[in-house]
Amino acid sequence: MRAAIVGVGEVPPQRSTEGRTTMSFLADAARRAVADAGIGKDRIDGLLVGPQVGETPQHVPATVAEYLGLQPRMANVVDLGGASGPGMVWRAAAAIAAGMAETVLCVLGNHREPVPPRSPNRNPIREFDVPFGASGANTAYALLKTRHMAEFGTSDRDFAELAALARANAQANPTAIWHGRPADVDGILASPWVAEPLHLAEIVMPVAGGDAVIVTSESVAAGLELPHAPVLLTGAGEMVTHRAMSQAPSLTTGPLRPSIKQALAQAGLGIDGVGLLSLYDCYTVMLAITLEDAGLCAPGRFADWMRDHDLTPGGDLPLNPNGGQLGIGQADLAGGLSHVVEAVHQLRGTADGRQARAARSALVTGNGATMSEAVALVLEAS
Amino acid sequence: MRIDPHDLSVPPPTPTAETLPFWQAARRGELLLQRCADCSRWVFYPRALCPHCWSDRLDWAPASARGTVRSFTVVHKPGHPAWAVAAPYTVAVIDLEEGPRMLSALVGIEPTEARVGLDVRARFVEVGEWALPFFEPAG
Numbered sequence: 446m447r448a449a450i451v452g453v454g455e456v457p458p459q460r461s462t463e464g465r466t467t468m469s470f471l472a473d474a475a476r477r478a479v480a481d482a483g484i485g486k487d488r489i490d491g492l493l494v495g496p497q498v499g500e501t502p503q504h505v506p507a508t509v510a511e512y513l514g515l516q517p518r519m520a521n522v523v524d525l526g527g528a529s530g531p532g533m534v535w536r537a538a539a540a541i542a543a544g545m546a547e548t549v550l551c552v553l554g555n556h557r558e559p560v561p562p563r564s565p566n567r568n569p570i571r572e573f574d575v576p577f578g579a580s581g582a583n584t585a586y587a588l589l590k591t592r593h594m595a596e597f598g599t600s601d602r603d604f605a606e607l608a609a610l611a612r613a614n615a616q617a618n619p620t621a622i623w624h625g626r627p628a629d630v631d632g633i634l635a636s637p638w639v640a641e642p643l644h645l646a647e648i649v650m651p652v653a654g655g656d657a658v659i660v661t662s663e664s665v666a667a668g669l670e671l672p673h674a675p676v677l678l679t680g681a682g683e684m685v686t687h688r689a690m691s692q693a694p695s696l697t698t699g700p701l702r703p704s705i706k707q708a709l710a711q712a713g714l715g716i717d718g719v720g721l722l723s724l725y726d727c728y729t730v731m732l733a734i735t736l737e738d739a740g741l742c743a744p745g746r747f748a749d750w751m752r753d754h755d756l757t758p759g760g761d762l763p764l765n766p767n768g769g770q771l772g773i774g775q776a777d778l779a780g781g782l783s784h785v786v787e788a789v790h791q792l793r794g795t796a797d798g799r800q801a802r803a804a805r806s807a808l809v810t811g812n813g814a815t816m817s818e819a820v821a822l823v824l825e826a827s
Numbered sequence: 828m829r830i831d832p833h834d835l836s837v838p839p840p841t842p843t844a845e846t847l848p849f850w851q852a853a854r855r856g857e858l859l860l861q862r863c864a865d866c867s868r869w870v871f872y873p874r875a876l877c878p879h880c881w882s883d884r885l886d887w888a889p890a891s892a893r894g895t896v897r898s899f900t901v902v903h904k905p906g907h908p909a910w911a912v913a914a915p916y917t918v919a920v921i922d923l924e925e926g927p928r929m930l931s932a933l934v935g936i937e938p939t940e941a942r943v944g945l946d947v948r949a950r951f952v953e954v955g956e957w958a959l960p961f962f963e964p965a966g
Binding site (some may be wrong): 567569571572573574575576577578579580581582583584587588589590591592595596637638639640641642643689690691692696 | 837838839840841842843846872874897898899900901902903904905906907910913915916918919920928929930931932938943944954957959961
C-alpha cells in the first residue's frame with residue numbers, strides 16, 4: 446500500500462454557520478487542498494465523499510462532482526463514520542494502483558445551521574437500543590469507560606489526563622475551538638456529567654468544518670513541482686465488527702487493534718518506530734483504548750504509559766499536537782480526516798507554531814460508530 | 828431517581844416481520860429469543876439467518892430472562908428529548924444467561940446502586956403499544 450499525499454486543506458472549525466450549506470464547506474476544503482498542492486483542479490480525476498444525512502441522502506458523489514465542476518473517472522461514498530477519512534486515503538491509493546484514477550480528492554465537511562436532522566434509522570439499533578433510552582454516541586462510549594474502569598481499576602482522573610493534554614496542545618493552535626480556554630485535570634473533572642462516568646469535557650465539541658486530502662501516485666508526485674514535499678502512505682489496515690454497542694465483541698479492545706497491526710506490518714515498522722501519534726479521540730476512553738490497542742502499553746495501563754512520556758508537541762512522542770478533536774472540535778465526519786491533515790503538516794514541517802520535533806513517521810487512526818469501524822494508516826515523510 | 832417507564836412517552840420499538848414474535852412475546856411477559864437449529868447457539872437481536880453459521884433454521888425459544896450487567900451508564904443528558912424527564916437513569920449492556928448480549932435500562936434500582944456484574948432479570952413494562960424488557964436486580 447503506497448501513495449503520495451500532495452495537498453491538504455482544513456476549514457477552521459466554527460460553532461455556527463448561518464445560511465451555509467454542506468456543499469460550500471466541501472468546496473472550501475477542496476479549494477484549500479488544491480491550493481496547498483499547487484495543482485489545478487482539473488488534475489483531479491477521482492472523488493471520494495461521505496454520506497450526508499438530510500442534505501443529499503443519495504447520489505452524493507455526482508452531486509459533489511457537479512457542484513465542484515469535476516468529472517471524475519472514479520467516485521464513491523465512504524461510509525465508516527469517523528473512520529471514513531482515513532478509509533478514503535487507502536481507497537484512493539488502491540484505485541490509483543488499479544489504474545482507475547491518477548489524482549483523487551478525498552473530502553468531508555458539514556454545516557451547523559440549522560443543526561442537521563437525526564439520522565432516520567429504521568434498523569436494529571433504532572428498534573433495540575433507542576426505546577431503552579440509549580440514543581446517540583454518548584451512552585455507548587460511557588459504557589466503554591465504565592467497563593474499562595471496572596476491569597482495570599482505571600480512574601476518572603486517568604481519563605481526564607487525556608482531555609487535559611488535548612486542551613493544553615490546543616493552546617498552540619489558534620484555529621482550535623478550545624484555543625484560549627485550557628483546562629487542567631480538575632477543570633475536566635468539574636465539568637458536568639453527560640452520561641456517567643463521562644464528563645462533558647471528555648466529549649468532543651460538535652463544530653462545522655471541512656477537511657480535504659489529495660492523493661496521487663509516488664511517480665506522479667515526483668513529476669509535479671510541489672510547494673511542499675509529499676507525505677507517503679506506507680501502510681493501512683481496516684476492520685468493521687458491529688454497529689450497536691451491545692453487539693461489540695469486547696468493551697475493552699476494538700477493531701483498531703488488528704487494523705494498526707496490519708498497517709504497521711505493511712509499512713515494515715514496529716510501534717516503537719513511530720514518531721508521531723495522530724489518533725482519533727471522539728472521547729477520552731476511545732483514545733485510551735487506542736493507545737492500548739496500538740501496543741504502546743498493556744491493556745488497562747494507558748495512564749501509567751502517559752506518565753512515562755511527554756506527549757506535547759515538543760515531547761518525545763507527540764500525541765495529537767493540534768489538540769486533536771478534543772481540542773479543535775469535531776466537524777462531524779471531517780473530524781476523522783483532520784487526523785490525516787495534522788499528520789501531513791507535522792511530517793512535512795508545515796505545522797506552524799505547533800511543529801513537533803522531526804518525526805519521520807506517524808500512526809493515524811479513524812474510528813466510527815461504537816468503536817466498530819476502524820481504519821489505521823502509517824504515513825511517512827518523503 | 829428511579830425511572831418509571833409508565834410515565835414515559837418515548838420512541839417505541841419498530842417491529843418488522845422478522846422481529847414481531849419477540850415483541851408479541853414481550854407483551855405476554857416472556858423473553859423469546861431465536862436459537863439456531865443447526866449450531867444450537869442463541870441469537871439476539873432477531874434476524875433471518877444465524878450470524879454464527881448462516882443457517883436459516885432459526886427457532887423461537889423462551890429464554891431464562893436472567894443475566895448480568897456487563898457495563899452501564901447513568902444518563903444525565905439523554906440523546907433523545909423524550910427521556911429527559913427520567914434523567915438520571917441507568918442504561919446497561921446485559922450478558923444474557925444464554926450468551927447473547929442486549930441493551931436495556933435498569934429499573935427498580937437507584938443509579939448509585941448499579942454495578943458491573945450485578946445479577947438482573949427482565950421486568951416487562953408497557954410503553955405505549957408495546958411492552959419493553961427492562962431489567963431489575965435479581966436478588
